[in-house]
Amino acid sequence: MSLHTELQTAIKAILPDVSCVIGWSGGPDALRGAPLFMRSEDDVNNFSGGFFAVNNPALYLPEYKGSKVAVVAKGCDSRSIGQLLAEKLINREEIHIIGFPCQGVIDNAKVVAALAGKVEAGQVTAVEETDETIELSFPDQTISLKKTDVMADKCSRCLYPNALISDTFVGEKREPAITEDPYADLAAFEALPLEERQAFWEKEMSRCIRCYACRNACPLCVCRDHCAAESRNPEWVTQADGVREKLFFQIIHASHLAGRCTGCGECQRACPMGIPVLLLKRSLSRRTEELFAYRAGVDAEATPPLLTFTLEEPRIQEREW
Amino acid sequence: MATQKYIAFADIPAWLEELSAAQTVYAPRREGKAVVYRPWQKGEQPELVERPTESAKHIVFPRAEELFRFNYQQAPETGGSKKLSLAEPADPAPAVVFAALPCDTRGFLFFDPVYSGSGTNGKFQDIYYLKRRACTTLITRTCRAPLATCFCNWTGGGPANREGADVLSTDVEGGLFLEALTEKGEAVLKSAALSPATEAHISAAQSSRDKAARSMGDAPDLGRTPPALISLFENLDFWREQSAGCLSCGACTYLCPTCYCFNITDESNGISGVRLRSWDACMFALFTLEASGHNPRNGRAARLRNRVGHKFSYYPGLHEGRFSCCGCGRCIKSCPSSIDIRRIVQNALAATEASRG
Numbered sequence A: 001m002s003l004h005t006e007l008q009t010a011i012k013a014i015l016p017d018v019s020c021v022i023g024w025s026g027g028p029d030a031l032r033g034a035p036l037f038m039r040s041e042d043d044v045n046n047f048s049g050g051f052f053a054v055n056n057p058a059l060y061l062p063e064y065k066g067s068k069v070a071v072v073a074k075g076c077d078s079r080s081i082g083q084l085l086a087e088k089l090i091n092r093e094e095i096h097i098i099g100f101p102c103q104g105v106i107d108n109a110k111v112v113a114a115l116a117g118k119v120e121a122g123q124v125t126a127v128e129e130t131d132e133t134i135e136l137s138f139p140d141q142t143i144s145l146k147k148t149d150v151m152a153d154k155c156s157r158c159l160y161p162n163a164l165i166s167d168t169f170v171g172e173k174r175e176p177a178i179t180e181d182p183y184a185d186l187a188a189f190e191a192l193p194l195e196e197r198q199a200f201w202e203k204e205m206s207r208c209i210r211c212y213a214c215r216n217a218c219p220l221c222v223c224r225d226h227c228a229a230e231s232r233n234p235e236w237v238t239q240a241d242g243v244r245e246k247l248f249f250q251i252i253h254a255s256h257l258a259g260r261c262t263g264c265g266e267c268q269r270a271c272p273m274g275i276p277v278l279l280l281k282r283s284l285s286r287r288t289e290e291l292f293a294y295r296a297g298v299d300a301e302a303t304p305p306l307l308t309f310t311l312e313e314p315r316i317q318e319r320e321w
Numbered sequence B: 001m002a003t004q005k006y007i008a009f010a011d012i013p014a015w016l017e018e019l020s021a022a023q024t025v026y027a028p029r030r031e032g033k034a035v036v037y038r039p040w041q042k043g044e045q046p047e048l049v050e051r052p053t054e055s056a057k058h059i060v061f062p063r064a065e066e067l068f069r070f071n072y073q074q075a076p077e078t079g080g081s082k083k084l085s086l087a088e089p090a091d092p093a094p095a096v097v098f099a100a101l102p103c104d105t106r107g108f109l110f111f112d113p114v115y116s117g118s119g120t121n122g123k124f125q126d127i128y129y130l131k132r133r134a135c136t137t138l139i140t141r142t143c144r145a146p147l148a149t150c151f152c153n154w155t156g157g158g159p160a161n162r163e164g165a166d167v168l169s170t171d172v173e174g175g176l177f178l179e180a181l182t183e184k185g186e187a188v189l190k191s192a193a194l195s196p197a198t199e200a201h202i203s204a205a206q207s208s209r210d211k212a213a214r215s216m217g218d219a220p221d222l223g224r225t226p227p228a229l230i231s232l233f234e235n236l237d238f239w240r241e242q243s244a245g246c247l248s249c250g251a252c253t254y255l256c257p258t259c260y261c262f263n264i265t266d267e268s269n270g271i272s273g274v275r276l277r278s279w280d281a282c283m284f285a286l287f288t289l290e291a292s293g294h295n296p297r298n299g300r301a302a303r304l305r306n307r308v309g310h311k312f313s314y315y316p317g318l319h320e321g322r323f324s325c326c327g328c329g330r331c332i333k334s335c336p337s338s339i340d341i342r343r344i345v346q347n348a349l350a351a352t353e354a355s356r357g
């Protein structure tokens, strides 16, 4: 049985016990998937996991609180679930997790970059998937792309491809993509002079349209509808269309996610303007991992360091200054 | 007869440079995965493969604009009461949009009646919008082939649609065939950088446009959509299902060439400040939040219902049956959750078809 069929079987098996199963289907074009909320066997027939199953289904879990739901989870999705559990934003007994060995997902921004100057990714009419490649059909040509070239960066540095918590695990567990430091790539950017980094952010944020897709796609943003960036009373952030305010909001989001962000990358994926907002968050995540010896979402039982108080942090040697 | 010209792709920078002398020229530029309209820079070759991520709406309808500045002064002659002085902003500078999409250009036609006060017989006109609109020249470029998310032909447009354009440009071998459609269009075609169009250009452009039109699939009949959406208004289960994956963010409305909602904020610092008008979106929690704390569009099912209903039912009800969606597909292409407005409209038709029996 293929992994896909096994997953469908597992979903169908749990369907009678839950109000819905959250997974993925195909999307509005052949390169994109969509979140899928399965309530019937017919819905399960539309299930489609794999390379295009990019959305993080953990995002939706808090709103189903009070009823039992099941969720199909990639490794990274399971970390978001783990962090939601650690923060008691969802109840473990209300969630049935179907895990599987994830092989990585597409980054559509990389497809756009790979096709730049040749053809628009959005003109795609069909996609054939093989183990190593995706074959894209366009009205006048076909183009083959290596999956590893258009895979999300988070997948090429993935430490946890197998769901970390699950009630049903389907398939053979895989080895992680890497075993070394997942933050190694940050060094090059952080080595740039402050002025250059500031200029980088000002240029990138100048495209921001303040749609807040980044915030609303984040499974761990808890305020959403009550965000400081939009509040009119009090008014914290001006409505003027300036880079300063836009960057300010990213810093608000990044600091609210410090020690909580699992690096799922949904903020950056959701951004229609292609702004690399994940970079800010990963930089903070690395710091909080170093300072508090805590990696968000990995242990659902642990207490997130910034949600508690300890007299003496293990890695902050205050008295030795 | 209207002026018809030709320009080789390689000469476009020279033409835009000439136009830049008298106005700001906005042209598409690739920045990362996005393509945005930026003030054109000397020597720049605009992005002409990938269609712009955003529409050109913000050039006529800025994301935030100053309506006026205010200042209170203590007036001794009135015994300490305050005197208010207002300062209007300067008139907008003329602008040219190079390579607007046909759907986006058509999108302004849905703004126009609302902002010129059609509902009040012209009594309440939005001078800010109208001034910018009047001094913006739209050079539209015929689309070559549709994206998987395009559906301009469903709502009355098409890849070679010329409604609203000042100049229609069409790809021909090695360059663009340009035809002036308005006086503003005539003005930008008076340039030494352009050469007269030949018969060959004219017929190549015609076949380009025909090819583009043929490349669109068949359009479904959406005639029954306005009443269908009205009859589903109270059916929250329907809207919950349609909006199950929705993030309630503003990506759809802020990229949409026809969404025109705004908010007004007085941003003051002590006794002086500015009244700002900034974009607003029906997908946001604060939209139509009343002073009492009640919001008639509470939750994302009701918010998405408003977005679809406004474009496919309420607007047509007020404006001779025209949908206020130009079918550009941006809300589909850029939705992080892949919400597809085409599907919602078709689901609404199917749901009401079933109940009709």
Ligand code: SF4
Binding pocket: A074, A075, A076, A077, A102, A103, A104, A105, A152, A154, A155, A156, A158, A159, A160, A161, A162
């Ligand atoms: S980060 Fe890991 S678990 Fe997540 S999509 Fe990539 S490979 Fe899969």
Ligand code: SF4
Binding pocket: A217, A218, A219, A220, A221, A257, A260, A261, A262, A263, A264, A265, A266, A267, A268, A278, A281
């Ligand atoms: S901030 Fe971004 S990467 Fe971090 S949890 Fe939220 S969406 Fe995921």
Ligand code: SF4
Binding pocket: A207, A208, A209, A210, A211, A212, A213, A214, A215, A270, A271, A272, A273, A274, A275, A277
């Ligand atoms: S998703 Fe992108 S454009 Fe939208 S608010 Fe966030 S950073 Fe800005």
Ligand code: SF4
Binding pocket: B252, B255, B256, B257, B258, B259, B311, B324, B325, B326, B327, B328, B329, B330, B331, B332, B341
């Ligand atoms: S509703 Fe969507 S498809 Fe229609 S004009 Fe707006 S962005 Fe384009």
